[in-house]
Amino acid sequence: MSKLTRRQRRKQKAGPIVPIKEKKKEPEYKSRAKEEKGFFKWYDENVQKLMIIPTLIVILSIIIIIVQTAQTGSFVNRGISLTGGQTITILDQSISAPEIEERLRQEFPGTEINVRLLSEYGEQRGIIIESTLDAELDQILSILMEYNPDVDQNYSVESIGSSLSQGFFKEVMIALLIAFIFMSIVVFFLFKTGWPSIAIIAAALSDMIVSVAVINVLGIKLSTAGIAALLMLIGYSVDTDILLTTRLLKAKRGNYLDRTKRAMKTGLTMTTTALGVVIVGLIASESDVLRQIFTILLIGLLADILFTWIQNVTILWVYLKRKGLRK
Amino acid sequence: MKALKNPRIVILLLLLVFSIYMINPAPGQEGVAIRSISNGTAAAHAEPSFKTQSNLQPRSRELIMQLNHQQIHTLQDYQQAISSLRPFQNITITTNKNSEIYRLMVQPQYKVTELNETRTINYTEEVFNQTLNKTVNVTKTKEVAKIKKEVIGYEDLGFNVYNAPKSNIRMGLDLAGGTRVLLKPMNKTTPEELDITRQNIEQRLNIFGLSDLEVRQTTDLSGQEYISVEISGVNQEEVVALLGEQGKFEAKIGNDTVFIGGKNDIPYVCLGGNCAGLDYQRPCGRNSDGTWVCTFRFSISISKEAAQRQADATQKLDVVTEGAQAYLSEPLDLYLDDELVDSLRIGSVFKGNPLTSIEISGPGFGNTEEAARKNALENMRKLQTILKTGSLPVKLEIVKTDTISPVLGQKFTQNAILVGVLAIITVAVLIFIRYRDWKISAPIVVIMLSEAIIIIGIASMIRWSLDLSAIAGIIVALGTGVDSQIVIADEILHGENKYSRNWKDKLKSAFFIIMGAYFTTVVTMIPLFSAGAGLLKGFALTTIIGISVGVFVTRPAYAVIVRMLKERS
Numbered sequence: 001m002s003k004l005t006r007r008q009r010r011k012q013k014a015g016p017i018v019p020i021k022e023k024k025k026e027p028e029y030k031s032r033a034k035e036e037k038g039f040f041k042w043y044d045e046n047v048q049k050l051m052i053i054p055t056l057i058v059i060l061s062i063i064i065i066i067v068q069t070a071q072t073g074s075f076v077n078r079g080i081s082l083t084g085g086q087t088i089t090i091l092d093q094s095i096s097a098p099e100i101e102e103r104l105r106q107e108f109p110g111t112e113i114n115v116r117l118l119s120e121y122g123e124q125r126g127i128i129i130e131s132t133l134d135a136e137l138d139q140i141l142s143i144l145m146e147y148n149p150d151v152d153q154n155y156s157v158e159s160i161g162s163s164l165s166q167g168f169f170k171e172v173m174i175a176l177l178i179a180f181i182f183m184s185i186v187v188f189f190l191f192k193t194g195w196p197s198i199a200i201i202a203a204a205l206s207d208m209i210v211s212v213a214v215i216n217v218l219g220i221k222l223s224t225a226g227i228a229a230l231l232m233l234i235g236y237s238v239d240t241d242i243l244l245t246t247r248l249l250k251a252k253r254g255n256y257l258d259r260t261k262r263a264m265k266t267g268l269t270m271t272t273t274a275l276g277v278v279i280v281g282l283i284a285s286e287s288d289v290l291r292q293i294f295t296i297l298l299i300g301l302l303a304d305i306l307f308t309w310i311q312n313v314t315i316l317w318v319y320l321k322r323k324g325l326r327k
Numbered sequence: 328m329k330a331l332k333n334p335r336i337v338i339l340l341l342l343l344v345f346s347i348y349m350i351n352p353a354p355g356q357e358g359v360a361i362r363s364i365s366n367g368t369a370a371a372h373a374e375p376s377f378k379t380q381s382n383l384q385p386r387s388r389e390l391i392m393q394l395n396h397q398q399i400h401t402l403q404d405y406q407q408a409i410s411s412l413r414p415f416q417n418i419t420i421t422t423n424k425n426s427e428i429y430r431l432m433v434q435p436q437y438k439v440t441e442l443n444e445t446r447t448i449n450y451t452e453e454v455f456n457q458t459l460n461k462t463v464n465v466t467k468t469k470e471v472a473k474i475k476k477e478v479i480g481y482e483d484l485g486f487n488v489y490n491a492p493k494s495n496i497r498m499g500l501d502l503a504g505g506t507r508v509l510l511k512p513m514n515k516t517t518p519e520e521l522d523i524t525r526q527n528i529e530q531r532l533n534i535f536g537l538s539d540l541e542v543r544q545t546t547d548l549s550g551q552e553y554i555s556v557e558i559s560g561v562n563q564e565e566v567v568a569l570l571g572e573q574g575k576f577e578a579k580i581g582n583d584t585v586f587i588g589g590k591n592d593i594p595y596v597c598l599g600g601n602c603a604g605l606d607y608q609r610p611c612g613r614n615s616d617g618t619w620v621c622t623f624r625f626s627i628s629i630s631k632e633a634a635q636r637q638a639d640a641t642q643k644l645d646v647v648t649e650g651a652q653a654y655l656s657e658p659l660d661l662y663l664d665d666e667l668v669d670s671l672r673i674g675s676v677f678k679g680n681p682l683t684s685i686e687i688s689g690p691g692f693g694n695t696e697e698a699a700r701k702n703a704l705e706n707m708r709k710l711q712t713i714l715k716t717g718s719l720p721v722k723l724e725i726v727k728t729d730t731i732s733p734v735l736g737q738k739f740t741q742n743a744i745l746v747g748v749l750a751i752i753t754v755a756v757l758i759f760i761r762y763r764d765w766k767i768s769a770p771i772v773v774i775m776l777s778e779a780i781i782i783i784g785i786a787s788m789i790r791w792s793l794d795l796s797a798i799a800g801i802i803v804a805l806g807t808g809v810d811s812q813i814v815i816a817d818e819i820l821h822g823e824n825k826y827s828r829n830w831k832d833k834l835k836s837a838f839f840i841i842m843g844a845y846f847t848t849v850v851t852m853i854p855l856f857s858a859g860a861g862l863l864k865g866f867a868l869t870t871i872i873g874i875s876v877g878v879f880v881t882r883p884a885y886a887v888i889v890r891m892l893k894e895r896s
Contacts, residue, residue: 091735156501156731164511164726168862171548175858182850190843228796228866231855232803235848239810242843246836266817269761270810276757277750277806284749286742289501289795293802 044257047314054311057303058206061213068216076212079221080130082169084162088140089118089288090155091126092148100127103143118288125286172227180204183234191245199315200241203307207237210303211296220296225289229296236274236301240267240308248316256320264309275301333891339884342876343777346784351386352494357400358390358423359488362539362559366708367599368485373420373431384790385492393421402490414481434482437607476607489733495787499794499865502740504733505559508570510723512552520720521552527716528556528570534598534712535566548858554723571725574713577662580640580673585659586633589717595628596715602626603711605703606688611696619699623707624688627714634681642679661687663713687714743798750802751775754809762816766892771812774885778808781880782873796866804873807848808881811841815886819893834886845878 069075080087101115111132118126129140144151160168183204188197211233215222247263248256278301282294331337364370364377371377377389391399394408395418412418414435419428500507510528512521521544529542541557556570576588586592597603603625605611611621629637644655653675661668669689689710691703754775758768782801786793793801818837848870855867 089735091738154732154734156729156735158729159727161724161726164509167547167549167551171858172855172863174548175854175863178854179851182853183847186843186846186850190839190846224862225796225799228799228855228863231851232799234851235803235807235844236810238847239807239844242847243814243840246840246843250836250839262817262821265821266814269758269813269817272761273754273757273809273813274806276753277802280749280753281746281802284742285746287501287739287795290743290746290799293799 040257040261047310048317050310051314054206054306057210057306061210064213064216065209076216077219077221078165078169079223079226080165081158081160081223082165084160084165085112085130085132086157086159088129088131088155088157089126090129090144090148090151091118092151092154093124093126095127095144095147097127100129100144100147104129104131104140107139107143118286128288168224172224176227176230179231179234180208183238187238187242190242191249193249195319196245196249196316199312199319200238200245202315203241203304203312204234204237206307206311207233207300207303210307211300214299214303215296218295220292223289223292226292226296229293229300232293232297233300233304236297237304237307240270240304241312243267243270244308244312245316248320256317260313260317267308268305271301271305333887335880335883335887339777339880342781342784342880346781346787349784349787350494350496350780351384351787353386354493356386356390356491356493357398358392358491359399359402359405360385360388360390360491361422362388362487362489365483365485365487366534367603368482369431369434370485371599373429375427375429377429384495384787385497386495388492390423390491391420391486391488392423393419395419402488405488409484412481412484414478416481431484433484435478436480436482438477438479496783497787497790497792498736498740499792499797500557500559500729500736501731501795502736502743502793503559504731504736505557506567507558507727507729508556508567508725509727510554510556510570511726512554513722513724516552516721521554524719524721524723525554527719528554531569531574531712531716532556532558532566534715535569535708545864546857548854553726567725567728569709569712571723572709572713573664573719573722574716575662575664575718576710576713579660579662580637580644581657583636583640585637585640586629587717588714590715591717592630592633593627593714594630596711597626598711603707605700609688611699617694619693619696621691621693621696621699621703622688623691623703624686625707625711626684626686628683629685631681631683634683638679638681641673641677644673644678646675646678659685661689663710668710739795743795747779747798747801750805751779758809758813762820767816767820767889770885770888770892771809771816773888774812774881775805775808778805778873778877778881781876782869785872785876786869791865791868793869794865796863797869800866800869801873803848803870804877807844807874808877811837811844811877811882812885814840815882816889819886819889837886841878841882845874848874 065075068077097115097117101113104113104115108131113129113131115127115129117124118128141151141155144155148154184197184201187200191197191200208230211230215226220226243266244260244263247259247266251259254262275298278294278297282291282298285291285294331340361377391405393399394405397404397408399405399408412433414433416433417430418433419430421428497503512524516524525542525544529540532540532542539559541555543555543557545553545555547553558566574588578585578587604623606622606624609622609624611619613619641655644657646653647656648654655673655675655678658670658672660670669687671686671688687710689703689706691699691701691706693699693702751772755768755772758771759765762768779801782804783793785791786797791797815834815837818834852867852870855863857864
């Protein structure tokens with residue numbers, strides 16, 4: 001979609017190889033795009049009112065997380081890898097999850113047993129048995145072999161002691177916190193200005209809070225992989241914010257709306273591409289680990305659209321206005 | 328052609344070639360690779376003997392190409408070939424490594440039953456001769472139960488094999504199948520103790536016939552030390568049990584400790600052949616409750632000092648007679664981690680004699696004779712291992728185990744590859760829809776593929792295993808890569824300097840954005856290197872490698888490629 005006209009191209013071809021020094025132009029923050037029509041006109045006029053949406057969502061998310069913490073003592077539902085216990089995965093298209101669950105509950109009364117389906121393209125691929133059992137693997141396997149004699153060739157077991165998993169959860173939370181602090185330092189270092197940097201950090205923080213709340217609402221049990229996904233989110237979320245801030249503050253030409261528009265075009269392409277991959281991955285992957293990563297990224301990327309293109313834009317526009325650089 | 332002169336393109340191409348060289352793909356490779364060889368099996372006694380090394384690059388492993396002149400293409404061929412063997416059959420094996428042909432004999436499997444008769448056997452024993460003041464071999468006779476030894480089949484050859492690797496890519500545990508155990512010392516330990524423990528564990532597993540393993544020390548954020556053991560390919564529950572044991576072995580007579588496990592007291596432990604195995608003098612039998620018990624035995628040599636301690640201990644004992652046999656009043660008790668394994672009666676002739684050759688025995692239990700025999704042999708291997716390596720300086724606790732069957736791992740690998748291919752196609756389609764210009768979108772796909780190859784190449788070079796979390800890391804890296812490409816593309820097409828002749832100007836803000844994103848991602852990954860005993864280290868490392876390759880190699884090359892394609896038109 002090259003915008004060069006034929007004439008310009010010819011001119012370029014004939015032109016000297018030495019770069020032409022551009023005339024320095026005065027920033028055009030103040031000029032308002034009057035010719036804008038349609039979406040961007042509406043966006044320009046209403047984005048600050050739209051700020052209510054991300055604000056409400058964040059408040060709601062915080063309430064959800066507080067309620068969750070009050071009820072369970074932990075701000076997320078922790079999977080076996082973070083609480084301690086055993087996860088057995090079996091690939092089998094026909095084995096019935098409720099039947100197995102019933103059977104195992106009878107066999108091991110008093111223990112927490114949860115059997116869920118592992119599916120790909122909406123079809124059953126296998127089952128996942130989660131329990132707080134520790135040493136009874138042989139017994140469980142022999143029960144399963146009644147349903148499918150090949151089970152012993154086709155299973156995976158993850159078992160983790162509760163002391164390690166408690167410690168592990170604490171550790172990765174600290175890691176998440178340190179990662180966030182490091183990220184904030186880098187952002188401050190990049191832009192060297194208070195408000196824009198805070199806006200970026202706020203966007204990333206909001207993104208995390210909302211993602212955690214949605215994870216809770218969906219009843220997802222966070223595993224180690226989920227933590228990795230949350231860390232990925234910090235990266236992806238900050239990407240678009242850095243893009244917006246750079247385009248808005250460091251460009252030399254175009255008014256604020258033009259710059260926002262350009263940033264938005266690039267940023268939404270980025271997010272759409274990532275969303276495409278995540279959705280395809282979610283449909284196609286049969287591993288529980290990858291599925292959880294993709295689910296969390298899906299939630300986070302969707303939330304990121306709000307926080308970058310409404311919340312962060314609003315903060316930056318207000319910042320520009322205060323500085324007298326806009327309107 | 329001009330493109331080939333640009334240093335950025337040259338660096339990218341060189342790195343690509345290097346990565347492919349490291350990955351060393353061979354899609355049509357046939358044969359089965361030898362992962363390890365079990366002790367005391369036909370394979371362990373092959374002529375010439377097999378050399379298995381740990382930590383080989385996958386493509387450097389020795390491959391079995393022919394068994395009895397029958398071509399082995401896949402694992403199925405191998406399993407079929409070994410299913411039609413006969414006991415005592417001499418077989419030949421041709422591998423890709425050695426021009427020589429390996430010869431081995433199929434070992435028979437016996438069923439031994441005790442008959443209601445006795446017979447007299449001659450046997451040789453080391454006896455200390457006081458007048459000569461040295462040990463001499465004396466032939467003696469003894470009365471034993473008559474046994475019937477029947478060949479009921481043949482023992483496994485002892486090769487642990489898998490389909491020949493088709494590249495040097497190392498699959499992590501969740502993709503290749505295997506066992507991972509995380510051990511935590513129960514008390515405070517010094518770095519030296521931990522290091523000895525690590526070596527000791529590695530040695531124990533090697534004696535067990537496992538060579539494809541990795542034993543690592545890791546630390547978490549609070550400074551807690553862990554030992555992580557990864558064994559590829561096999562589900563070995565008895566190995567897990569072995570890892571949890573400190574393995575403090577003591578042989579006592581009364582209250583005197585005669586010798587303990589380890590090289591100092593026990594210089595030689597027989598691992599297989601005629602001096603180790605099921606004890607046919609004490610054949611398997613049934614207990615009153617219907618369970619079976621079998622006995623194993625193997626011989627060891629103890630050091631002179633230990634032999635002297637034994638002589639001193641036996642000197643004090645009395646001789647008791649039971650029927651025709653005369654024994655010493657106290658038995659030799661074998662303890663493993665303070666639990667009695669077996670009590671051996673000592674013949675009266677050994678009183679005060681420093682014996683250097685001793686036969687160790689112990690039981691195995693099971694609901695069937697087969698199970699009891701298997702259990703006895705497992706216990707034997709465990710005890711042999713512990714005697715050979717001595718006890719660990721610290722007591723360890725198993726805090727996490729993961730077992731993935733190789734079949735499941737293979738399915739996950741295929742699925743992960745599928746997801747990867749679909750992801751790349753999705754990106755290509757979306758980018759094409761957005762720009763409708765192949766000069767922008769084709770290079771993005773090419774760069775994405777080269778990034779994937781380079782990440783995998785570097786992982787192969789540093790012998791890093793790709794597991795599911797590493798694949799997640801590759802996804803992040805490729806995703807960040809595409810994002811940066813989009814920033815560059817937009818800057819070139821619609822950027823404020825799009826009419827500028829200077830490409831540096833054009834891309835200045837693009838590179839600022841890219842570097843910003845790069846540094847924020849790197850710093851978010853750093854804490855993961857040590858958090859939680861390094862369980863997410865694979866993810867962090869792959870991500871950092873990937874995005875670094877992206878920022879320093881592929882991104883500049885992408886800018887050059889797009890620029891050249893654009894300038895030409």
